[in-house]
Amino acid sequence: MLPTLPLEKILHSQGFGTRRECRALIRDEAVSVNGEPCDDPTAVFATANLEFTVYDEPWPYREKTYIVFNKPAHFECSHKPIHHPSIFGLLPPPLVLRGVQCVGRLDEDTTGLLLLSDDGQFIHRMSSPKWKVPKTYLVTAKHPVSDELIRRLKEGVLLHDESEPIVALACERVSEYQLTLMLAEGKYHQVKRMVAAAGNRVEQLQRIRIGNLALDTDLAEGEWRWLDPAEIGSPEAKQVQNNHQNPPIGP
């Protein structure tokens, strides 16, 4: 059951700053709860289905945050990027402040489906090799996709520093230069290294699926949406067309 909490604590838990900063926001009349302005930081609310606004921007209460992000190229999945800006700069500050982390990273030049969460157990379960959550990639190759390439990826390729060949769970030619590749592991540069070991080269890489969760066709690169609880951990979880607008953040 979700708790009943003072407004100041609610805002703090949702990433709106220190307790003191949240108190100031509330006293400045920047906050409404369930449609009613509230300038009392000690006012108590049930958090179940709670909707609040900060500077008129709507924000649903979430005990834990799970989001789907369509990663653009030329962003790094790190809080301390080296060569390119961080994807965390593309997310609303409250999500970053409450500590969302990437569930497995994508390379700087890889686009597509990235999950982020502040639920440590969920992150561990989704990224642990033990659970083998399959990830599917759309690969655009430098050279035409041959039957031999598909065969080698399916039969397994030996990567440098690995003792056993790694096999694709599935691999299909999509067009002359494109294939889909489903993998059980998430090793460093795995797709690029496997395709290279099988005699071709990755020109573009997009992650299109994690488990049964497909990248939404209506989520543009750089956009995110809340992950519906029904989509989390459920084997039946399917792509949910979700018309959520990204909640903009107040000043």
Ligand code: URA
């Ligand atoms: N494999 C890669 O080579 N790069 C990624 O970003 C993800 C998987």
